[in-house]
Amino acid sequence: MAREVMDQDRPSRLTALALAFLALIWVSPFFWLMTNAIDPAATGQLEVPQSIGIDNFVQALSGSAGRQFVNSMLIAAGTATLTVVVAISAAYPLSRMRIPGRNAFLWALVLLRMLPATGVIVPMYFAAQAAGLLNMMGIVLALTILNLPFTLLLLKNFFDTVPIELEEAAYVEGASLWTILIKIVLPLSKAGIAVVWFFSFTGAWNEFLLPLIFSRTEAGFPMSIGLYSAFGRQGSIDYGFLAAFSIIYAAPAVGVYFLLRRNMNTGFAGVGVKG
Amino acid sequence: MSDVTLKNVRKSYGALEVIHGIDLDIRSGEFVVFVGPSGCGKSTLLRMIAGLEAISGGDIGIGGRVVNNVPSPQRGIAMVFQSYALYPHMSVYENMAFGLRLSKAPQAEIDRRVNEAARILQIESYLSRMPKQLSGGQRQRVAIGRAIVRDPKVFLFDEPLSNLDAALRAQTRVEIAKLHETLDATMIYVTHDQVEAMTLADKIVVLNAGVIEQVGTPLELYRSPANTFVAEFIGGNKMNLLPVKGSASGVALPNGRTVPFAGSDLSHAVTLGVRPEHLERVGADSAQISGAVEVIEQLGEFAIVHFRTREGDEMTIKLGGAPDIALHEDIHVALDPAVGHVFDDAGRALRAPAG
Numbered sequence: 001m002a003r004e005v006m007d008q009d010r011p012s013r014l015t016a017l018a019l020a021f022l023a024l025i026w027v028s029p030f031f032w033l034m035t036n037a038i039d040p041a042a043t044g045q046l047e048v049p050q051s052i053g054i055d056n057f058v059q060a061l062s063g064s065a066g067r068q069f070v071n072s073m074l075i076a077a078g079t080a081t082l083t084v085v086v087a088i089s090a091a092y093p094l095s096r097m098r099i100p101g102r103n104a105f106l107w108a109l110v111l112l113r114m115l116p117a118t119g120v121i122v123p124m125y126f127a128a129q130a131a132g133l134l135n136m137m138g139i140v141l142a143l144t145i146l147n148l149p150f151t152l153l154l155l156k157n158f159f160d161t162v163p164i165e166l167e168e169a170a171y172v173e174g175a176s177l178w179t180i181l182i183k184i185v186l187p188l189s190k191a192g193i194a195v196v197w198f199f200s201f202t203g204a205w206n207e208f209l210l211p212l213i214f215s216r217t218e219a220g221f222p223m224s225i226g227l228y229s230a231f232g233r234q235g236s237i238d239y240g241f242l243a244a245f246s247i248i249y250a251a252p253a254v255g256v257y258f259l260l261r262r263n264m265n266t267g268f269a270g271v272g273v274k275g
Numbered sequence: 276m277s278d279v280t281l282k283n284v285r286k287s288y289g290a291l292e293v294i295h296g297i298d299l300d301i302r303s304g305e306f307v308v309f310v311g312p313s314g315c316g317k318s319t320l321l322r323m324i325a326g327l328e329a330i331s332g333g334d335i336g337i338g339g340r341v342v343n344n345v346p347s348p349q350r351g352i353a354m355v356f357q358s359y360a361l362y363p364h365m366s367v368y369e370n371m372a373f374g375l376r377l378s379k380a381p382q383a384e385i386d387r388r389v390n391e392a393a394r395i396l397q398i399e400s401y402l403s404r405m406p407k408q409l410s411g412g413q414r415q416r417v418a419i420g421r422a423i424v425r426d427p428k429v430f431l432f433d434e435p436l437s438n439l440d441a442a443l444r445a446q447t448r449v450e451i452a453k454l455h456e457t458l459d460a461t462m463i464y465v466t467h468d469q470v471e472a473m474t475l476a477d478k479i480v481v482l483n484a485g486v487i488e489q490v491g492t493p494l495e496l497y498r499s500p501a502n503t504f505v506a507e508f509i510g511g512n513k514m515n516l517l518p519v520k521g522s523a524s525g526v527a528l529p530n531g532r533t534v535p536f537a538g539s540d541l542s543h544a545v546t547l548g549v550r551p552e553h554l555e556r557v558g559a560d561s562a563q564i565s566g567a568v569e570v571i572e573q574l575g576e577f578a579i580v581h582f583r584t585r586e587g588d589e590m591t592i593k594l595g596g597a598p599d600i601a602l603h604e605d606i607h608v609a610l611d612p613a614v615g616h617v618f619d620d621a622g623r624a625l626r627a628p629a630g
Contacts, residue, residue: 114494163358163360165356165357165358165360166360166362166363168327168354168360168361169354169356169357169360169421170361170373171327171347171348172325172326172327172347172352172353172354173348173353173374173377173421173425174348174374174377174378175348175373175377180378183373184362187364188363188364210451
C-alpha cells in the first residue's frame, strides 16, 4: 500500500513531457517577442534571428516613438503623483475628523466608480473641451479623478491604523500639524502610499481609450496608442520595431513590480508598537 | 515654580457633562495620583492639563499662569502615554531627540540630554535600536526618557504601567518613585490601581463620575475615608460594609449586638465599615459576628477568608500566615470600635478611627 503511494508520488516521464509542452506554449510568445526585437531583419516568424542588433530598440526610442515614451511617462507619473497628493490631503482629514457620514460618502464614491469609465467618457470629453483641457494635462486630471474614490478609501484605512497617540505625543513635543503629517503619519503609511502610487502609475500607463479621445494631436499620443497605430504603418507591419516597442512598453510594469515588492516588505513593519 | 492649579474645571461633550467642576492645588515638586474606576474622568482631566482636550469651563494654571488657551507644547509639560506612543520608524535615540530637534536645539545639546536621560534610565545600550526590538519594560523606559529629555515643569503619566506584567509593574513603580526623587519635578499620574496610588503618591485624588471624592495623603485616605466610595476603593482589601442602626451611643449590628462608640452622635449612621485586616478572629463565646466560610484565598504570607454572616451579609477577614480553617466551617469575629468607620445614608463618614 505504502509502495503504491510512493509510486504515485514519483514524477512520471509522461507528466514531465506534458509540462514541458505547456511551458513551451507559455514561453513562445515571449521568445517570439525577444527574437524579433533583437533581429534587425525580423519577419514576424518564430525563428532563430539571422543577425543580432539593437536597431529596433533605438528606433523604438527615437522620433515619434520616443516622444510617445516620454508622453506615457509624463501621464503615468503625473497621474500617480497627483492622485497620491490629492488623496493624502483628503484621506487624512477623513480619517481623523468626525465628519458625519464619512464612510457612506466614501463608499458612495466607490460605487459610482464601479460603473465603467467608458460610460462617462462622453460627458468628460465635453467638460474637458469646455475647459480647454483636451491635452496631456486633461488626461492626467481625468485619470486622477477616476482614481480618487478607491485611493481615498485605501489611504483613509491606512491612516486609521496609525495610532492617534503617536500624533498626540508629537503634538505635545511641539510638532505642527504639517510636521506630524510629514514626520509621523506619512512614513508610517509608506506601504499604502506606495501601493496607491504604483497602481495609479500602471493604470495610467496602460490607459488607452481616454488618451485616444483626449489627445487631439499625434504629438500627444502615449505609447498605448502608438502601439495600436504601429500595426498599420505604411501598409506593412515592421515586426522588429513592434517587438522592441512592446518590450519597452512592458518594462515599467516589471520595474513597478520590483519597486512595489521592496516597499511592501519594509512598509508594514512596526506600525502600532504596543506593550 | 511648577505648581498646577485647577479652578472649577469642567468638561462637557455636547449636553453631557463628564467633569463637574474640579478644584485642586498641586504644589511644585509634588507627586499627585488621580485614581478612580474606569470612566471616572481621570484621564480626561489629565488630557485637559496636557492641552490635548479643550476645557469647557474653569481655569487651569501651570506655574502661576493660566494656560486655558496655551497650546500644549508651550505649557512646559511632558506626557507618558499608556501605549508608550513611541514612533515605530525611529530609533530609540531619535524617539528621545524628536522634541529637541523640533525646537532646533544644537546637536551637541541633543546628544548631551539624550545621553543624560539614557543614563538615568539605564537604556544607554539600546539607543540605536528600533522600538519593536524592545521589550515592554524597555519601551516604557524610552517613553519616560522622551519626557525627561524635554526637562518639563510637569510630568504627566497616563496609566503608564497598565501594559506591563505584574512583576515588571512592581519594579517600574519603584523606579518611578526613585525618578521623582531624582528629578524633583511635579508629577501627575493617572491610574485605576489603588496600589500604585498608595505607593507612589504624595497626594491622592480619588475621582468618581467626574467629581473629586477626596484628596489626601495615602494614609489619610486609608485611615479616614470621607465616604463609602473612598473607603471601598482605597486599601489592599475591600472594606467590609455592614448595614447598621445608629443610636446616640453606638451602632446596632444586623444581629442585634451593639458596637459602642463613645463621644459621637451616630443616630444617623446606616453603615459600619471595617477593613478585613482590622477584624479579629475570636472564639464562639466572645463573637460579635459569626458566619460560615465560603472562599479561602491563601497567599502564603496571609489569607483572605470570605464568609457569609448568619444574617446573610458577605464579609472578608485577613488572617496572618496559613490559618487553621476550612471551607464551610464556622468563623467568629470581633471588631474593636477603635477601628470602625461609620457612614450616614448618603455614604458620608460620620466617624473614622482615631490616628
